[in-house]
Amino acid sequence: MSLLAAIKGRRGANGFGFASTAEEVTDGLDLSAKTILITGVTSGLGREAARVLAARGAHVIGTGRTAENTRGVLARFGANVTAVACELSEPASVRQAAAEIASLGRPLDAVVFNAGIMGLPKLQRKHGYELQFFTNHMGHFMLMQGLMATLAADARVVVVSSTAHRGAPKGGIQFDNLSGERGYGAWSAYGQAKIANLLFAKELARRFEGTRRTANSLHPGVIITNLGRHLNPVMKFGFGVASVVMCKTVEQGAATECYLAVNPDAAGINGQYFDDCNIATPRADGTDAETARRLWEVSEEIAARFP
Numbered sequence: 634m635s636l637l638a639a640i641k642g643r644r645g646a647n648g649f650g651f652a653s654t655a656e657e658v659t660d661g662l663d664l665s666a667k668t669i670l671i672t673g674v675t676s677g678l679g680r681e682a683a684r685v686l687a688a689r690g691a692h693v694i695g696t697g698r699t700a701e702n703t704r705g706v707l708a709r710f711g712a713n714v715t716a717v718a719c720e721l722s723e724p725a726s727v728r729q730a731a732a733e734i735a736s737l738g739r740p741l742d743a744v745v746f747n748a749g750i751m752g753l754p755k756l757q758r759k760h761g762y763e764l765q766f767f768t769n770h771m772g773h774f775m776l777m778q779g780l781m782a783t784l785a786a787d788a789r790v791v792v793v794s795s796t797a798h799r800g801a802p803k804g805g806i807q808f809d810n811l812s813g814e815r816g817y818g819a820w821s822a823y824g825q826a827k828i829a830n831l832l833f834a835k836e837l838a839r840r841f842e843g844t845r846r847t848a849n850s851l852h853p854g855v856i857i858t859n860l861g862r863h864l865n866p867v868m869k870f871g872f873g874v875a876s877v878v879m880c881k882t883v884e885q886g887a888a889t890e891c892y893l894a895v896n897p898d899a900a901g902i903n904g905q906y907f908d909d910c911n912i913a914t915p916r917a918d919g920t921d922a923e924t925a926r927r928l929w930e931v932s933e934e935i936a937a938r939f940p
């Protein structure tokens with residue numbers, strides 16, 4: 634058996650692995666009592682997670698940049714869905730989305746922070762901050778702030794990071810360069826945003842200690858989706874090569890987030906990083922408690938600029 638076939642066939646202690654799909658990790662579950670929020674349901678992994686969790690009976694609250702587009706996607710998954718507009722790079726939209734979700738009066742059993750952008754070739758900013766950091770991390774941080782009181786007592790928060798967090802700058806977060814103006818690289822900025830996802834989950838997990846709530850992060854795998862839309866031809870080639878070698882299907886790519894959101898075996902697991910539906914080891918500074926605490930404080934300061 635080739636090394637690649639061995640990796641793709643590997644299964645972890647819980648019986649799931651590289652090739653597991655979102656349908657498999659939710660097989661036999663009745664989620665009709667659950668309400669699950671997923672960001673970025675208009676494409677890729679978020680759309681597949683929404684489809685499968687709705688099919689298992691959950692009430693899925695899905696967000697997208699526009700209500701119309703999000704409604705159009707979710708309508709295909711039945712009537713037990715709510716579409717909410719949430720443009721993650723616009724704090725006013727994020728605050729509005731949080732208020733709208735809270736007003737539904739449904740405690741959130743799971744929150745899947747899935748939406749994201751990747752590899753902007755040139756520096757782009759919103760409100761003075763590098764766009765990948767602001768969208769992938771700050772957008773979700775502010776959404777979480779607005780939803781803290783809406784979480785169920787045993788809510789699971791699932792943050793979709795990436796193995797690309799390994800490309801983050803040394804130390805993880807360049808706190809003195811969140812605007813990108815002191816140096817910018819497409820992959821290091823994406824890596825920084827993704828290590829921020831990891832550190833955010835870590836600090837949230839610490840804050841959940843002593844409760845039944847949990848927070849974990851994950852790498853979904855390498856999957857051909859619309860995520861590559863911003864890449865230039867050279868970057869597209871590199872990503873394409875990685876995809877050909879290690880590619881998962883979208884159905885497989887959505888498995889780890891669905892596993893963490895609802896599988897009974899994941900109940901009570903807190904503060905971990907997952908890959909292929911099993912606990913994995915991230916880059917060391919991705920678990921640094923001091924960096925995680927500092928990122929939380931800096932994020933609170935940034936968020937306070939947008940009341």
Ligand SMILES: NC(=O)c1ccc[n+]([C@@H]2O[C@H](COP(=O)([O-])OP(=O)(O)OC[C@H]3O[C@@H](n4cnc5c(N)ncnc54)[C@H](OP(=O)(O)O)[C@@H]3O)[C@@H](O)[C@H]2O)c1
Binds near residue numbers: 697721722796859
């Ligand atoms: N695919 C991979 O190989 C891979 C690998 C590692 C990690 N990931 C992570 O997995 C997650 C899902 O990615 P994917 O592959 O499914 O990508 P995708 O197909 O591009 O889907 C991304 C989703 O995020 C939404 N989104 C993007 N920018 C947004 C913004 N400013 N405000 C609100 N929503 C926004 C998109 O909305 P629109 O449809 O409106 O653009 C879309 O629904 C991301 O966090 C990504 O970093 C993916």
